[in-house]
Amino acid sequence: MTADDGTAGADASLELPEPVSDEADVEVDREQDAPEPEELDEETRARRDAALRFVRKLGDPVLRATAVPVDRFDDELKAEVQRMGELMQDALGVGLAATQIGVLHRVLVYKAYVDDPVVALVNPVLEWASEEMEPGNEGCLSLPGVHVEVERHAQVRVRARNETGRELELEVEGFEARVIQHEVDHLNGVLILDRISREARKEAMRAMREAREQPHESVPAETRSADAA
Numbered sequence: 001m002t003a004d005d006g007t008a009g010a011d012a013s014l015e016l017p018e019p020v021s022d023e024a025d026v027e028v029d030r031e032q033d034a035p036e037p038e039e040l041d042e043e044t045r046a047r048r049d050a051a052l053r054f055v056r057k058l059g060d061p062v063l064r065a066t067a068v069p070v071d072r073f074d075d076e077l078k079a080e081v082q083r084m085g086e087l088m089q090d091a092l093g094v095g096l097a098a099t100q101i102g103v104l105h106r107v108l109v110y111k112a113y114v115d116d117p118v119v120a121l122v123n124p125v126l127e128w129a130s131e132e133m134e135p136g137n138e139g140c141l142s143l144p145g146v147h148v149e150v151e152r153h154a155q156v157r158v159r160a161r162n163e164t165g166r167e168l169e170l171e172v173e174g175f176e177a178r179v180i181q182h183e184v185d186h187l188n189g190v191l192i193l194d195r196i197s198r199e200a201r202k203e204a205m206r207a208m209r210e211a212r213e214q215p216h217e218s219v220p221a222e223t224r225s226a227d228a229a
């Protein structure tokens, strides 16, 4: 939830944390129903599946790494942002952080509402967050099948640049604030699993295991349908 950019320069080495035990099998009861599968037409599903193959999943150490600030606003960055936006949309996500595709740049894209354009935030810093917290349902493209309730600040103010280097300052609330907090977490190696109770985490791991066994039955993560606004 903090926006700690660290002191890293472009050559900062990866911070690879201890191997996570996220994938340890846990036995939990199966009383709770799995989420309803979402009906997608074949083409949409094929495009989503293709996009999801580029998204790193839990267990990949890059998801636990801290991304480094971007210092060059060049065509390469524009291309990166463009590609992230396309992948996010193809994957039916509402947000994507560069770390999720294995790029350790402090870059995220999001599109919280259907009619909004894709917004890119480069080197985002949460300058302020409301004391008021709000629970809400979240999924994650890196955690297929997982949907959990996460507490987030109801409002945040974010300073960032866009892909051309222009300074942005956003004051946002509700679902948009939630998506940004989720993606900034990714840039700091933090996942929604870290923001829930041990019990909820066990349940999430079960859901993810089931989604892995039946990839087509799972609702994609970070999707609008899975997120309560």
Ligand code: NI
Binding pocket: 139, 140, 141, 142, 182, 186, 222
């Ligand atoms: Ni995510």
